[in-house]
Amino acid sequence: MFTYYFDLALRSFRRNKVLTALMVLAIALGIGASMTTLTVFHVLSGDPLPGKSHTVFYPQIEPRSMGGYVAGEEPSEQWTRFDAEALLRDAKGDRQAMMSGGAVAVEPQAEGLAPFYADARYTSADFFPMFELPFAHGKGWGAAEDDASARVAVISAPLNEKLFGGGDSVGKTIQLDQQTFQVIGVLDEWRPTPRFYDLTNTRYGEVEQVFLPFSTSRALELGTSGSMNCWDAAGDSANDGDNYSINAPCAWIQYWVELDTPEKVEAYRRYLVNYSDQQRAAGRFERPTSVRLHDVMGWLDENGAVPGDVRLQVWLAMGFLLVCLVNTVGLLLAKFLRRSTEIGVRRALGASRRAIFAQCLVEAGTIGLAGGVLGLGFALLGLWGVRQQPTGYAELAQLDAGMLLLTFVIAVVASLLAGMLPAWRACQITPAIQLKSQ
Known part of the structure; x- marks a missing residue:
């Protein structure tokens, strides 16, 4: 019919x-x-993280001074180096990673290629398993490399193609900012949309071409990118004018944690409150305790990703x-x-x-x-x-x-x-x- x-x-x-x-x-x-x-x-x-976005969280605490304080204001979007490294050592989550964006000068060894700058991500070992980055060759580094500020690198597929003609380049070396790094991993195609892990840089661009241990980036004083918020004592003798030092009152680091059960989420929230109270008692924090814990989609909504x-x-x-x-x-x-x-x-x-x-x-x-x-x-x-x-x-x-x-x-x-x-x-x-x- x-x-x-x-x-x-x-x-x-x-x-x-x-x-x-x-x-x-x-x-x-x-x-x-x-x-x-x-x-x-x-x-x-x-x-951007299907299947895991409900178990990966972006925590927030309030490290800023009372200068410019507004009651009910959202806590700082980024972390100071002191606090990020403290939480990383405590390791209260299933996985945790601190990170920041940057740029490095790449000096190709192949003839006919002029030096160029590549976007970099300075992070810690759990970044790769927590965000399930796909590897074409090799793997990411471990906690031992973080502790030793090792000269190791994970590179993207496009950079691998440009420098080594594709294929397995694990074990080869690359020159970054006049330093020699060993390639331990080559990523497969990976482009989360938006780039949820760092919304302070471009939100919809390509991912970085080079991934380095955060500890290594600070030991070599590699250049960073993204926003930085400093307050009061920034630039004084407490940090010798270095806003990237461990004691600098500057927020410029992103921090993520993986928590696979609601009970762990609540426990981590209590841990953040206790940590904030301890820092206030020690004289570091001045503002009232303010804690947030957003999962991936909640963090995107909070930042108006659309x-x-x-x-x-x-x-x-x-x-x-x-x-x-x-x-x-x-x-x-x-x-x-x-x-x-x-x-x-x-x-x-x-x-x-x-x-x-x-x-x-x-x-x-x-x-x-x-x-x-x-x-x-x-x-x-x-x-x-x-x-x-x-x-x-x-x-x-x-x-x-x-x-x-x-x-x-x-x-x-x-x-x-x-x-x-x-x-x-x-x-x-x-x-x-x-x-x-x-």
Whole structure:
């Protein structure tokens, strides 16, 4: 029966080409606009650590002085080196990692390659298993390398390709800031979106090309990047003007901890409160205790990882789709009621109201399918336009398989919803009145 109704729909399209084209175009425009914005929102709001995001947490405490204190203010987003290293030593989580961004000068050994700068991540050993980084070759370093400030490095797949032509480069050496490092691991492709582990740098760019032990970065005084917040005694004799020293009153480090049960989460929260109280008693902390513990998705929400204009664009596109559907309802109503005589004859020959209703819905669904195909083209064009914009996430605006399927689902469901009222009106047509008029 569906095949028969589909054939009737195609015949109807050929008889009313202009009206059909208007309905297809209306749905296509709505689908194109909505799928463009939904795809961007989908890319930016996805889970960058699927399967583990609910067990990995970003803790916050308040180390700042009373200068500029505002009651109820959120605690510091980053950590001082003193506090981060203290928590790392205490190791109260299943895993924990401190980190900061940086940049290093790479001196290639291959002929024809000029020296260049590469983004670096200075971190501790648990970074790799906690965030489940995939390795093409080798592995990350361990606690012993952290303690020894070892000259070891993990490099990204693109850097491995550039320096060593791809393949297994474990055991080879690279020159970074005039220091020799041994490659112990090569990452496979890894690009969490957004870069949740450090939201102070670019949020949607490529991951770093070089990963080094944090202890090594400080022993060699390698350059850092990202934001730093210092207060009061910054630059005085307490830290000899070095804002990166262990005693500097500056927050510039990111800290993550893995806790795999709710009981461990609560225990860790109590530990943070006790630690803050101890530091206040020792005279380091001045502000009232303020502790936060966000999981990955909570931390992204807290920092507004999805730009507000993207959310607004989604709502505007949904509103535009609704307007297009209202127009489609009117066009379908005009189309079905214009065929009152045909429907009356079908009813007189024995067709039930349910059959007429089903026939009209199949026709509406077919229009939606055609609108989905054309809307997909509009969506691809819209995403191309997004990729031309000077935003950090522009290159990520790509339509994946899931969003491709969703395009047609929304198109068909929207057209079926738009066809409900016209189909109901059509099946209410009285056969006798239509036959008398002939």
